[in-house]
Amino acid sequence: MVKIGPLGFVKSLWRILAGRPRVPPSLQNNPLLDIILKRRSVRSFADREIPDDVLAAILEAGRLAPSTVNLQTWAFAVLTADSWRETFGSAIPFRGQRAVIVMGDTHRGKLIAEAFPASPLVEYTIAVMNASLAAMNMNIAAEALGVSSVMLSETGRSGFLDAGYLKEKLGLPDGVIPLMTIVLGYARGAYPPMPPKLPLDQVCFQGKYREADSAIMEDWLAQMIAGYKASHLSSSFEAQLRVYQSKLGKAEADLQAMILGRK
Numbered sequence: 001m002v003k004i005g006p007l008g009f010v011k012s013l014w015r016i017l018a019g020r021p022r023v024p025p026s027l028q029n030n031p032l033l034d035i036i037l038k039r040r041s042v043r044s045f046a047d048r049e050i051p052d053d054v055l056a057a058i059l060e061a062g063r064l065a066p067s068t069v070n071l072q073t074w075a076f077a078v079l080t081a082d083s084w085r086e087t088f089g090s091a092i093p094f095r096g097q098r099a100v101i102v103m104g105d106t107h108r109g110k111l112i113a114e115a116f117p118a119s120p121l122v123e124y125t126i127a128v129m130n131a132s133l134a135a136m137n138m139n140i141a142a143e144a145l146g147v148s149s150v151m152l153s154e155t156g157r158s159g160f161l162d163a164g165y166l167k168e169k170l171g172l173p174d175g176v177i178p179l180m181t182i183v184l185g186y187a188r189g190a191y192p193p194m195p196p197k198l199p200l201d202q203v204c205f206q207g208k209y210r211e212a213d214s215a216i217m218e219d220w221l222a223q224m225i226a227g228y229k230a231s232h233l234s235s236s237f238e239a240q241l242r243v244y245q246s247k248l249g250k251a252e253a254d255l256q257a258m259i260l261g262r263k
């Protein structure tokens, strides 16, 4: 892991604060592009209810998302603050007002099952791809309606790393795989700064695949470490990675059982 001293810490924080979406001048002020580029994961929500019609519109954006062969391989568990508490015995993380747990649902393909004989990884990949697109559609729709969100895969046992737990709590059959929770609410205060994003020339290539520049990757990691420290005074990026590591073995076994039928 990259080590950063006090000077590196300040430099990395400054680089985070200087980060901005880059839009060609000719395309500035496009309302939808603005919404997409200004979206941030929000982790502090006001004590203000989301009206039912707003939530219905967000779910509609999920329902109408694109999907492989239009299979719509997703299922959404829709929770209020009360029903989350009843189900999980705690508040929605970050005091969100509503939550949508997004699942990949391989059962949707059963009607055309002959198209996928014995191909669990293909079915799983299709389900995850499509459900993730539905999640992003909901996320952008929420943002367009003034509702902020954060997707969770770990915080509050809310995603695929706690698949076995969610399977039990939500009564999921095998083949229905919890992926993430979208926590929704009205942001309390201003949006956080944009976290370090890799430069476009490091994620795009033409012709054959090209590895990212290692110095730029190290710079990104230094910014991640500094940014995490600045926003979580009592924790660290390394500590957060250890939480993920501690859950990996159980998550892997649960997911293999749910996807491949291996116990």
Ligand SMILES: Cc1cc2nc3c(=O)[nH]c(=O)nc-3n(C[C@H](O)[C@H](O)[C@H](O)COP(=O)(O)O)c2cc1C
Pocket: 039, 040, 041, 042, 043, 150, 151, 152, 153, 154, 155, 159, 180, 194, 195
């Ligand atoms: C599938 C998925 C799972 C995530 N899980 C968590 C999580 O468990 N806890 C958390 O605080 N943020 C989580 N995030 C939010 C990411 O940390 C965030 O998207 C990333 O840092 C980039 O920030 P941005 O969304 O503001 O661009 C998750 C995001 C995604 C897409």
